[in-house]
Amino acid sequence: MSSASTNPPWNVARPPRAEGSTFLVTGGNAGIGYFVAEQLSASGATVVLGSRSPAKAETAMASIRARVPGARLRAVRLDLADLSTLRPAVESLEVDRLDAVVHNAGVALDDPPRRETGEGHELMFGTNHLGHFALTRWLMPLLSAAPAARVVTMGSFAAKSERLDLADLQSRKDYRPKRTYARSKLAQMYFCLELDRRLRAAGSTVASVLVHPGGALDSLTPARPPVHVRTAGARLGAAPAALLVQGKHAGAWPAVRAVLDPAVRGGEMWEPRVFGLRGEPRRAPVWNHLTDTRVATRLWDASRDLTGVDPGPQH
Numbered sequence: 001m002s003s004a005s006t007n008p009p010w011n012v013a014r015p016p017r018a019e020g021s022t023f024l025v026t027g028g029n030a031g032i033g034y035f036v037a038e039q040l041s042a043s044g045a046t047v048v049l050g051s052r053s054p055a056k057a058e059t060a061m062a063s064i065r066a067r068v069p070g071a072r073l074r075a076v077r078l079d080l081a082d083l084s085t086l087r088p089a090v091e092s093l094e095v096d097r098l099d100a101v102v103h104n105a106g107v108a109l110d111d112p113p114r115r116e117t118g119e120g121h122e123l124m125f126g127t128n129h130l131g132h133f134a135l136t137r138w139l140m141p142l143l144s145a146a147p148a149a150r151v152v153t154m155g156s157f158a159a160k161s162e163r164l165d166l167a168d169l170q171s172r173k174d175y176r177p178k179r180t181y182a183r184s185k186l187a188q189m190y191f192c193l194e195l196d197r198r199l200r201a202a203g204s205t206v207a208s209v210l211v212h213p214g215g216a217l218d219s220l221t222p223a224r225p226p227v228h229v230r231t232a233g234a235r236l237g238a239a240p241a242a243l244l245v246q247g248k249h250a251g252a253w254p255a256v257r258a259v260l261d262p263a264v265r266g267g268e269m270w271e272p273r274v275f276g277l278r279g280e281p282r283r284a285p286v287w288n289h290l291t292d293t294r295v296a297t298r299l300w301d302a303s304r305d306l307t308g309v310d311p312g313p314q315h
């Protein structure tokens, strides 16, 4: 049953209160993740910024505190490209439950050469997909300890027209940076939906929700100096793009709604309402290719073999 009829319409400027909850945002120090953290802070929850740079996290927290009086913020050091550090990173959270994690951090390379993580995984697949896959494993006991936790995965519109090559997940045979990036996002989206199926089958209280930010440009994003500085020239130059896409503050809206709206359910996808590219968040049908459970299962098994962990519900 949807509670949409009993809840007031969603207002991106006035999200509901969530005092007592704790949320983790990966890559919360910059870009969309920064705005997810800023907007979640306004709910009264404790927001933990997962960042590979303690200095950038400090700067981001100072910016949020300047805008959200009384914001409850913490930071943990988190490098998704180094799988061996993820368990200690989760231990350093020092919480006994986690109400949501937003899998937001991401790396996108525009040009060759193909790069690898220290563990030998292609950098974008390794960071965006395998990093969050393994992180979920270590977070699952904390998520399961919350009454109704959510794993919110930031997908991408770029994955809509892409397909996985299960025989070449690491783009060893044929590396094209933009395609490899889109496939890494597609892998995250398959994982998100497969995770929800496994959670449901196990009767878990944890839900896994898919979101994507549409098109989100720095040049359309309000300034948050020194986290994000926007010149007048950049603002003027980007004005025509605003017809089609949006800023990163708006790109954050679907994820914030997926964390806070009681009407959101596991297995759903939320995206910007105008062509999936800009605007307020709405629920959208899950793309056809993402419903292929055979691909999702094979990706899960391959990811488990590559990371050595299984993030499914623990028995």
Ligand SMILES: NC(=O)c1ccc[n+]([C@@H]2O[C@H](COP(=O)([O-])OP(=O)(O)OC[C@H]3O[C@@H](n4cnc5c(N)ncnc54)[C@H](OP(=O)(O)O)[C@@H]3O)[C@@H](O)[C@H]2O)c1
Pocket: 026, 027, 028, 029, 030, 031, 032, 033, 050, 051, 052, 053, 056, 078, 079, 080, 081, 082, 103, 104, 105, 106, 107, 108, 127, 154, 155, 156, 157, 158, 185, 212, 213, 214, 215, 216, 217, 248, 251
């Ligand atoms: N912008 C768009 O139009 C768009 C469209 C579709 C999907 N997305 C997705 O939205 C998410 C955020 O994108 P964005 O545009 O905000 O990107 P961004 O401005 O480049 O920010 C990326 C964030 O991820 C962090 N990160 C990168 N590698 C990391 C690692 N190994 N470990 C931990 N954190 C790491 C970055 O940290 P550092 O500051 O240390 O680099 C930064 O905080 C990504 O998942 C992206 O794929 C974006």
